[in-house]
Amino acid sequence: MRNSRGVRTFRTVWMALVLIFLYAPILVMIALSFNASVSRSQWTGFTLDWYVKVFHDPSILGALRTTVEVAVIATVVSTVIGTLGAIGMHAMNTNMANVLINVSYLPMTTPDIVTGVSLMLMFLFAKVPLGKWTMIMAHIAFDIPYVLFSVMPKLRQMNPNLYEAALDLGCHPLKALYKVIIPEIMPGIFTGTLLAFTMSLDDFVISYFTSSDMYPNLSRIVYSSTKLGVKPTMYAVSTMMFVSILLLLVLINRRTKLEDMG
Amino acid sequence: MIDETRLIEIKGVSKSFGDTQVLHDVDLYIRKCEFVTLLGPSGCGKTTLLRILGGFEMPTSGEVLFEGKDMTGIPPYKRRINTVFQKYALFNHLNVFDNIAFGLNLKTPEQLGVKTKKEKKAEIERRVTRMLKLVKMEGYEKRSTNALSGGQQQRIAIARALVNEPEVLLLDEPLGALDLKLRKEMQLELKAMQQQLGITFIYVTHDQEEALTMSDTIAVMNGGRIQQIGDPKRIYDEPKNAFVADFIGESNIIDGVMLQDELVEFCGVEFQCVDEGFGAREPVDVVIRPEDIMIVGEDVGMLTGVVESVIFKGVHYEMMIRGNDPDGIRWKVHSTTMQPVGTRVGMTIVPYNIHIMHKARTADAEPVAESRNKEA
Known part of the structure; x- marks a missing residue:
């Protein structure tokens, strides 16, 4: 169908407006992170000082370490639990398994604030002091569905005879699991790991409710700083978080596309 | 070639999944070095x-014995x-x-007849190379399996x-996904491999031609029961019931009445045949293969009819001929000479090409389990 010039112009302008509304705030923040002035209203020249400052600020570095530590531990644990859980549920092959799988996806759609508050209540009820380990447990809990979500389709696509072929050639069941099943679904496991890691890095709300100010992660530091007036170092921190998560998402996207083609 | 010792004995095996019974009291033995095909829809x-x-x-x-020992x-x-x-x-x-x-990597060096791990590696390489040669895939060692046809x-x-x-070696419809030409080649190659290696093959297929080409013995199955066991020629020439006759090749299956030994009546005509031992005036199924009906002049035929359709099938023509008998039976006839549609023709059948079968007692499956004929 051919469109008149007017329709085409409208379409381009509309598209541009959508993109501006979506990304202008982030672009402003990125720009401000390179602004020599502390003021948000004037541009006094380009500088990398704020980035240098970030890496000399012990509280930010501590928070960075907490964020990465939590993300790594939660990712590893949730990858193992999620993968084994997916294999188990896949093997059940009953109506019950379907219910179970759908229930395990549920946390992905639950609002973070609900997950965060309910986990906090659970920890308080169990008299577990909030801190790094409660935060890690919370991250494991919300990461697992993402691993399941990436691994499950791989299991469904897999030739059902592969496991039997491994047994047939002399593997006992456990050996068949790690010599054949796991390598076969490895692309899905890896995608799940990346997703879980991204979600962990990204999270603020759940971490806020399940940790304490004693163990701040990056997003908590950024949030706390807003109460005292935001310093440009926070723009730099946020910019770096944005870029690293963007890169991870691009990576995940490309992997998913490659897998769909393969 | 085929050793008379029974390698595998299947004794009264039944299998149900939930409420559906998929195997009913199956008995079958398999001899050493035999090529057995399980054939059925x-x-x-x-x-x-x-x-x-x-x-x-x-x-x-039921139980499955391997060299006399229960392996359930x-x-x-x-x-x-091993399974394909x-x-x-x-x-x-x-x-x-x-x-x-x-599979070899999972074995210990001793199981491969060597002592050290290093020797094991060399032994594996030797065996894999030999195997690649056998299946005509030398030089493909490093290829990814995704890159193969x-x-x-x-x-x-x-x-x-x-x-x-x-x-x-168990093979579950291994050639099902290949095109016709490749399938025919692989059939011959598989048979040659089996004879060369002297391994017992148990082959599952729904392709009757494949079964006839490769097997020493065919077990025709339907409805979870073995209908007939025998060598390909016997199964083809002497189907035990209408199901087997219909499934193995193309057949004309007609209602008839046995008048006495070696004399059967169908389409209102009496025919000499070679079967005996039926009851007097017992209703029977008569099987006649399409290639066993000879087309002759209308005046000399035992039966007469009119050609209704002709299809060219490559080697032969397949004609449908409407009989002039009161029921107007449609005969499927294969012939190398073509008769135009509308031609009035005669048909003759020699006695040994008329095959008489007992009527099946149920429509879908003969409830009497077949046990193996010794003379097969």
Whole structure:
């Protein structure tokens, strides 16, 4: 169908407006992170000082370490639990398994604030002091569905005879699991790991409710700083978080596309 | 060639999944070095029977003996049996060499007849190379299995199973996904491999031509029961019931009445035949293969009819001829000479091409389980 010039112009302008509304705030923040002035209203020249400052600020570095530590531990644990859980549920092959799988996806759609508050209540009820380990447990809990979500389709696509072929050639069941099943679904496991890691890095709300100010992660530091007036170092921190998560998402996207083609 | 010792004995095996019974009291023995085909339409239980032999399913009742010892309950990885699966089931994360070496790598050096790990590696390489040569895939060692065609994947799947030198090789419709020409080639190659290696093959297929080409023995299955067991020629020439006659090749199956030994009546005409031992005036099924009906002049034919349709089939013409008898039976006739549609023709059948069968007692499956004929 051919469109008149007017329709085409409208379409381009509309598209541009959508993109501006979506990304202008982030672009402003990125720009401000390179602004020599502390003021948000004037541009006094380009500088990398704020980035240098970030890496000399012990509280930010501590928070960075907490964020990465939590993300790594939660990712590893949730990858193992999620993968084994997916294999188990896949093997059940009953109506019950379907219910179970759908229930395990549920946390992905639950609002973070609900997950965060309910986990906090659970920890308080169990008299577990909030801190790094409660935060890690919370991250494991919300990461697992993402691993399941990436691994499950791989299991469904897999030739059902592969496991039997491994047994047939002399593997006992456990050996068949790690010599054949796991390598076969490895692309899905890896995608799940990346997703879980991204979600962990990204999270603020759940971490806020399940940790304490004693163990701040990056997003908590950024949030706390807003109460005292935001310093440009926070723009730099946020910019770096944005870029690293963007890169991870691009990576995940490309992997998913490659897998769909393969 | 075929050793008379019974390698595998299946005794009264039944299998149910929930409420559906897929195997009914199956009895079958398999001799050493024999090529046995389980032939039947989909859902007849042939794959389930194969899976019981492989150890992937347990029979609900009955037992399976291997060299006289009960092997029910022995897991697949402890059986001296290997399987070629329907959709190849190659390991995509491994290259061709590692796929074939998979089973050997799991064995100890002693099991491969060598002492050290280093010797084991060399032995594996030697065996895999020999196997690649057997399946005509030399030079493909380092290829990824994804990069292979269907026929090549099939060869690798066969090599992966055979390299373990199993006593028995199970094949589950291994050629189903290949095109016709390749399938015919592979049929001959499989048969040659089986004879060269002297391994017992148990082959599942729904393709009757494939079964006739390759097998020493065919077990025709339907509705979870074995309908007939015998060598290909016997199954083709002397089908035991209407199901077998219909499933193996094309047939004309007509209602008839046995008048006395070697005399049958159908279409209102009496025919000499070679069968005896039926009751007087017993209703029977008469089977006549399309290629056994000879077209002659209308005046000399035992039966007469009018050609209704003609299809060219390559080697022969397939004609449908409407008989002039009161029921107007439609005969399927294969002939190398064509008769135009509308031609009035005569048909003759020689006595030994008329095959008489007892009427099946039920419509779908003969409830009497077939046991093996010794003279086969």
